[in-house]
Amino acid sequence: MQVSEGVGTSQRPGKAKGLEWWSTLIGLVSIVIGMALSSWLSGPPQVREGMAAAGTFSVDRAMTHVREIAQQPHPTGTKANARVRDYLVAQLRAMGFDVRVQRELSLGPSQFAWVENVVGVLPGANEETGKAQAVLLMTHYDSTPWGPGAADDGAGVASVLEAARIAAALDKGVRRHDLIVLLTDGEELGLMGARAFFSQDPLAPHVGTVLNFDARGSRGPALMFQPGPGSASLLHTLADTAPVANSYQQEIFKRMPNDTDFSIALEHGLPGLNFAFIDGYFDYHSPSDTAANLAPDSLQHMGDQAVAAMRAALSAPAGVRGVDKEQSYMNVTSRAFFEYPAWLESAALALATALFGFALWRSRSTAPPIGVVATARATLGLLVTICTAITIVISLSSALHQDYWPGVMLRAVSARQTEWFIAWCLIAIGITMSLLGATRKGLRWPWALLVVALASLPMLLAGSLFLPGLVSGALCWVLLRKPLSKAALVRGAYLWLLVLAWALVVFFPGAANVLVWPLLAFAISRAIGKSLGTTSPGLSETLLLALASLFSAIVLAGLAQSLDLGLGARLPAIGVVPMLLLFALSIQAWLDSRSTTIGSALAVLGGIVGVVLVLSSPFDVRHPQPNSVFVLHDGIQHADCLATIDALDDAWKREAMGSSVHALQQNNYAPEVWRATRCAPLSAKDGAVAPASQIGVHVLGVESQGDIRRLHMTLHAHGGSDALALYLPKGVDVRGVEIAGKTIKGLSNGGFEQWPRSIRGFALPDADVDMALDIGPGPLPDALLAVGLDYGLPAGLTLPPRPVVLMPQSHPYSDSTITVTRIPLEASLAGPAP
Known part of the structure; x- marks a missing residue:
């Protein structure tokens, strides 16, 4: 029977369509507001104007260091780097540090380098535990051969120098531990300075806590993206500095080939925190990495966190080394930071699963039954639809990488990375909405043909056969050519997302929070809505869905922007994935008879934005x-x-x-x-x-x-x-x-x-x-x-x-x-x- 596919309804058509339209409008508006709030509230804090008090971080003082350091490129071994080295030695000595230059032949995998690390020591009050559990402030002072290094890593050096100045002004009784300032050389060559210090310097065995500062751009909030083992208490001290930190970042970073000096500290099992800002990727390792292009608010944010973490580590009774229970942490924008035991995510997901089960049980008496086959088709169909949208973005972006701005595509994209991110999101979201909207009457073959063409033809014209695009487009038609009701698609979406969330909890626990808490929000709204006993969402359930959509948009849009900033210039589809998860979560809030039209308009708009970006040069005096x-x-x-x-x-x-x-x-x-x-x-x-x-x-x-x-x-x-x-x-x-x-x-x-x-x-x-x-x-x-x-x-x-x-x-x-x-x-x- 058709009813087993979930196409029935019990309300008058006109009234149902009216309620459906308002529900969709409210749902989409709440998603857009959430995305806007996520972007607006995730920036670094405002700069404190003028010279700050002696005990607080001063951007003006820090920028003085940056301008001195970033006068010109200063790679390892050059006269320019020697000039920066001498400046740093003089600054630390003026603060009262015992300073020396560690000159070593450093060895790495298949390479060697002569490096000159600047090492400064400020004694703590405790003669024994202070030396055994020293606090290490670490950053690198060398640059690439073509970039002045204002952000990478003049910002890190300036933050460390300012923190060192504040530490030197503290009463010695407050500093229970020695403070070691390590300004490494040769980081750009493969962490050569850090390798030399931790393998050859006599101070290395006395390090108890490491705070490292780096940059992969010229602006944006300073992320705390990688804690060392036993660092939960140290992370807690950042709560008053508007930290931007999420445990998913650690899960991602440890699976990437990227390294910082902190990687060498981790090899020695040391606790600590690793900071960097990553927006403004155009300036990374670029001649445009100048003091003029470094955002002062990013420097302020990094410096505030450097001072807070250093103060906590210096005053800790016996250092921060220890074994912490499994912790998860996350931001809901940079204005709200939460820490909690990792088991709480499993409990929250179990509750969400139970609430979805309750909602399903309640719906048996208020809605037509949905067969197992329809549920399975909806689950797989929605998964394939999302995969299809991703393959289309991959196909289009890969073709652009090969045909436009060859050899400089990375800079061309990063010059307008936000605009490209918007274009790819519009295309992917529009395709998803169009396909799922069309599915309510059964996906027709022209739609399937269009999807296959978009997912494979661009790369085929570029000389590559993209099988995932062909396969996903074909599967879309196979699974969605027969009609599916909104109720079936909603059930399929939540079933698929619950399976994904449980997989994250089991295999990637640090990354589970970005999906668990939005799922719980929707589970609560679904359970309350079904308790009201209506077949279609009334005003109360619509508002609950809107609130859940708003919260989920804040969380997942923040994740999408972070992934796009970190990886989007090379892999544009990476930032699209969280946005598609957001629209899968909020499917009940936007899926209606107009979804195909709205989705098509969004996809076309995204295409127009992309065409404009391609046909207009991204390069100018700033870029x-x-x-x-x-x-x-x-x-x-x-x-x-x-x-x-x-x-x-x-x-x-x-x-x-x-x-x-x-x-x-x-x-x-x-x-x-x-x-x-x-x-x-x-x-x-x-x-x-x-x-x-x-x-x-x-x-x-x-x-x-x-x-x-x-x-x-x-x-x-x-x-x-x-x-x-x-x-x-x-x-x-x-x-x-x-x-x-x-x-x-x-x-x-x-x-x-x-x-x-x-x-x-x-x-x-x-x-x-x-x-x-x-x-x-x-x-x-x-x-x-x-x-x-x-x-x-x-x-x-x-x-x-x-x-x-x-x-x-x-x-x-x-x-x-x-x-x-x-x-x-x-x-x-x-x-x-x-």
């Missing part, structure tokens, strides 16, 4: 377009030229390179670069352009150690070298590498076909460095491929000024000098074989 040139000295191909790997051309580059441009026959400098290298021979007037450093290797001899032969040599970067990659020839069984008597952890396998394995070094001194290769059975290496990189273009090179609407590209080869040399090791062939 310059990246481009790159570099000087290449390739000794293998005897090429000395001004080169570029950019996919886009511009007038400045054409003028700089001239007309004698040709494609380099072979790429010997960067195995990860797949685009052709275009070269313009250096002219006679550029004859003085020469590599800043020359790499030499001298073989000392071969020592047999059983089946292993140790090839001893010295490595010398004449003039010093900012970065060096050494590639080993194919067929050589390299078992290990030592630099200056220290063993490197493994070799990188991402090399060239004939030079497959490599090690990398940074900030090499102008001196002999001992190096040894442990070679297994088989041939000894007859040569090394050395690729040296020096930051900046040679002083003798004359180029036209770069327009203000252009900036250097953020990749290692932009605006640098690269030298490629094949270094023969014939002397090694005379060594004994095993």
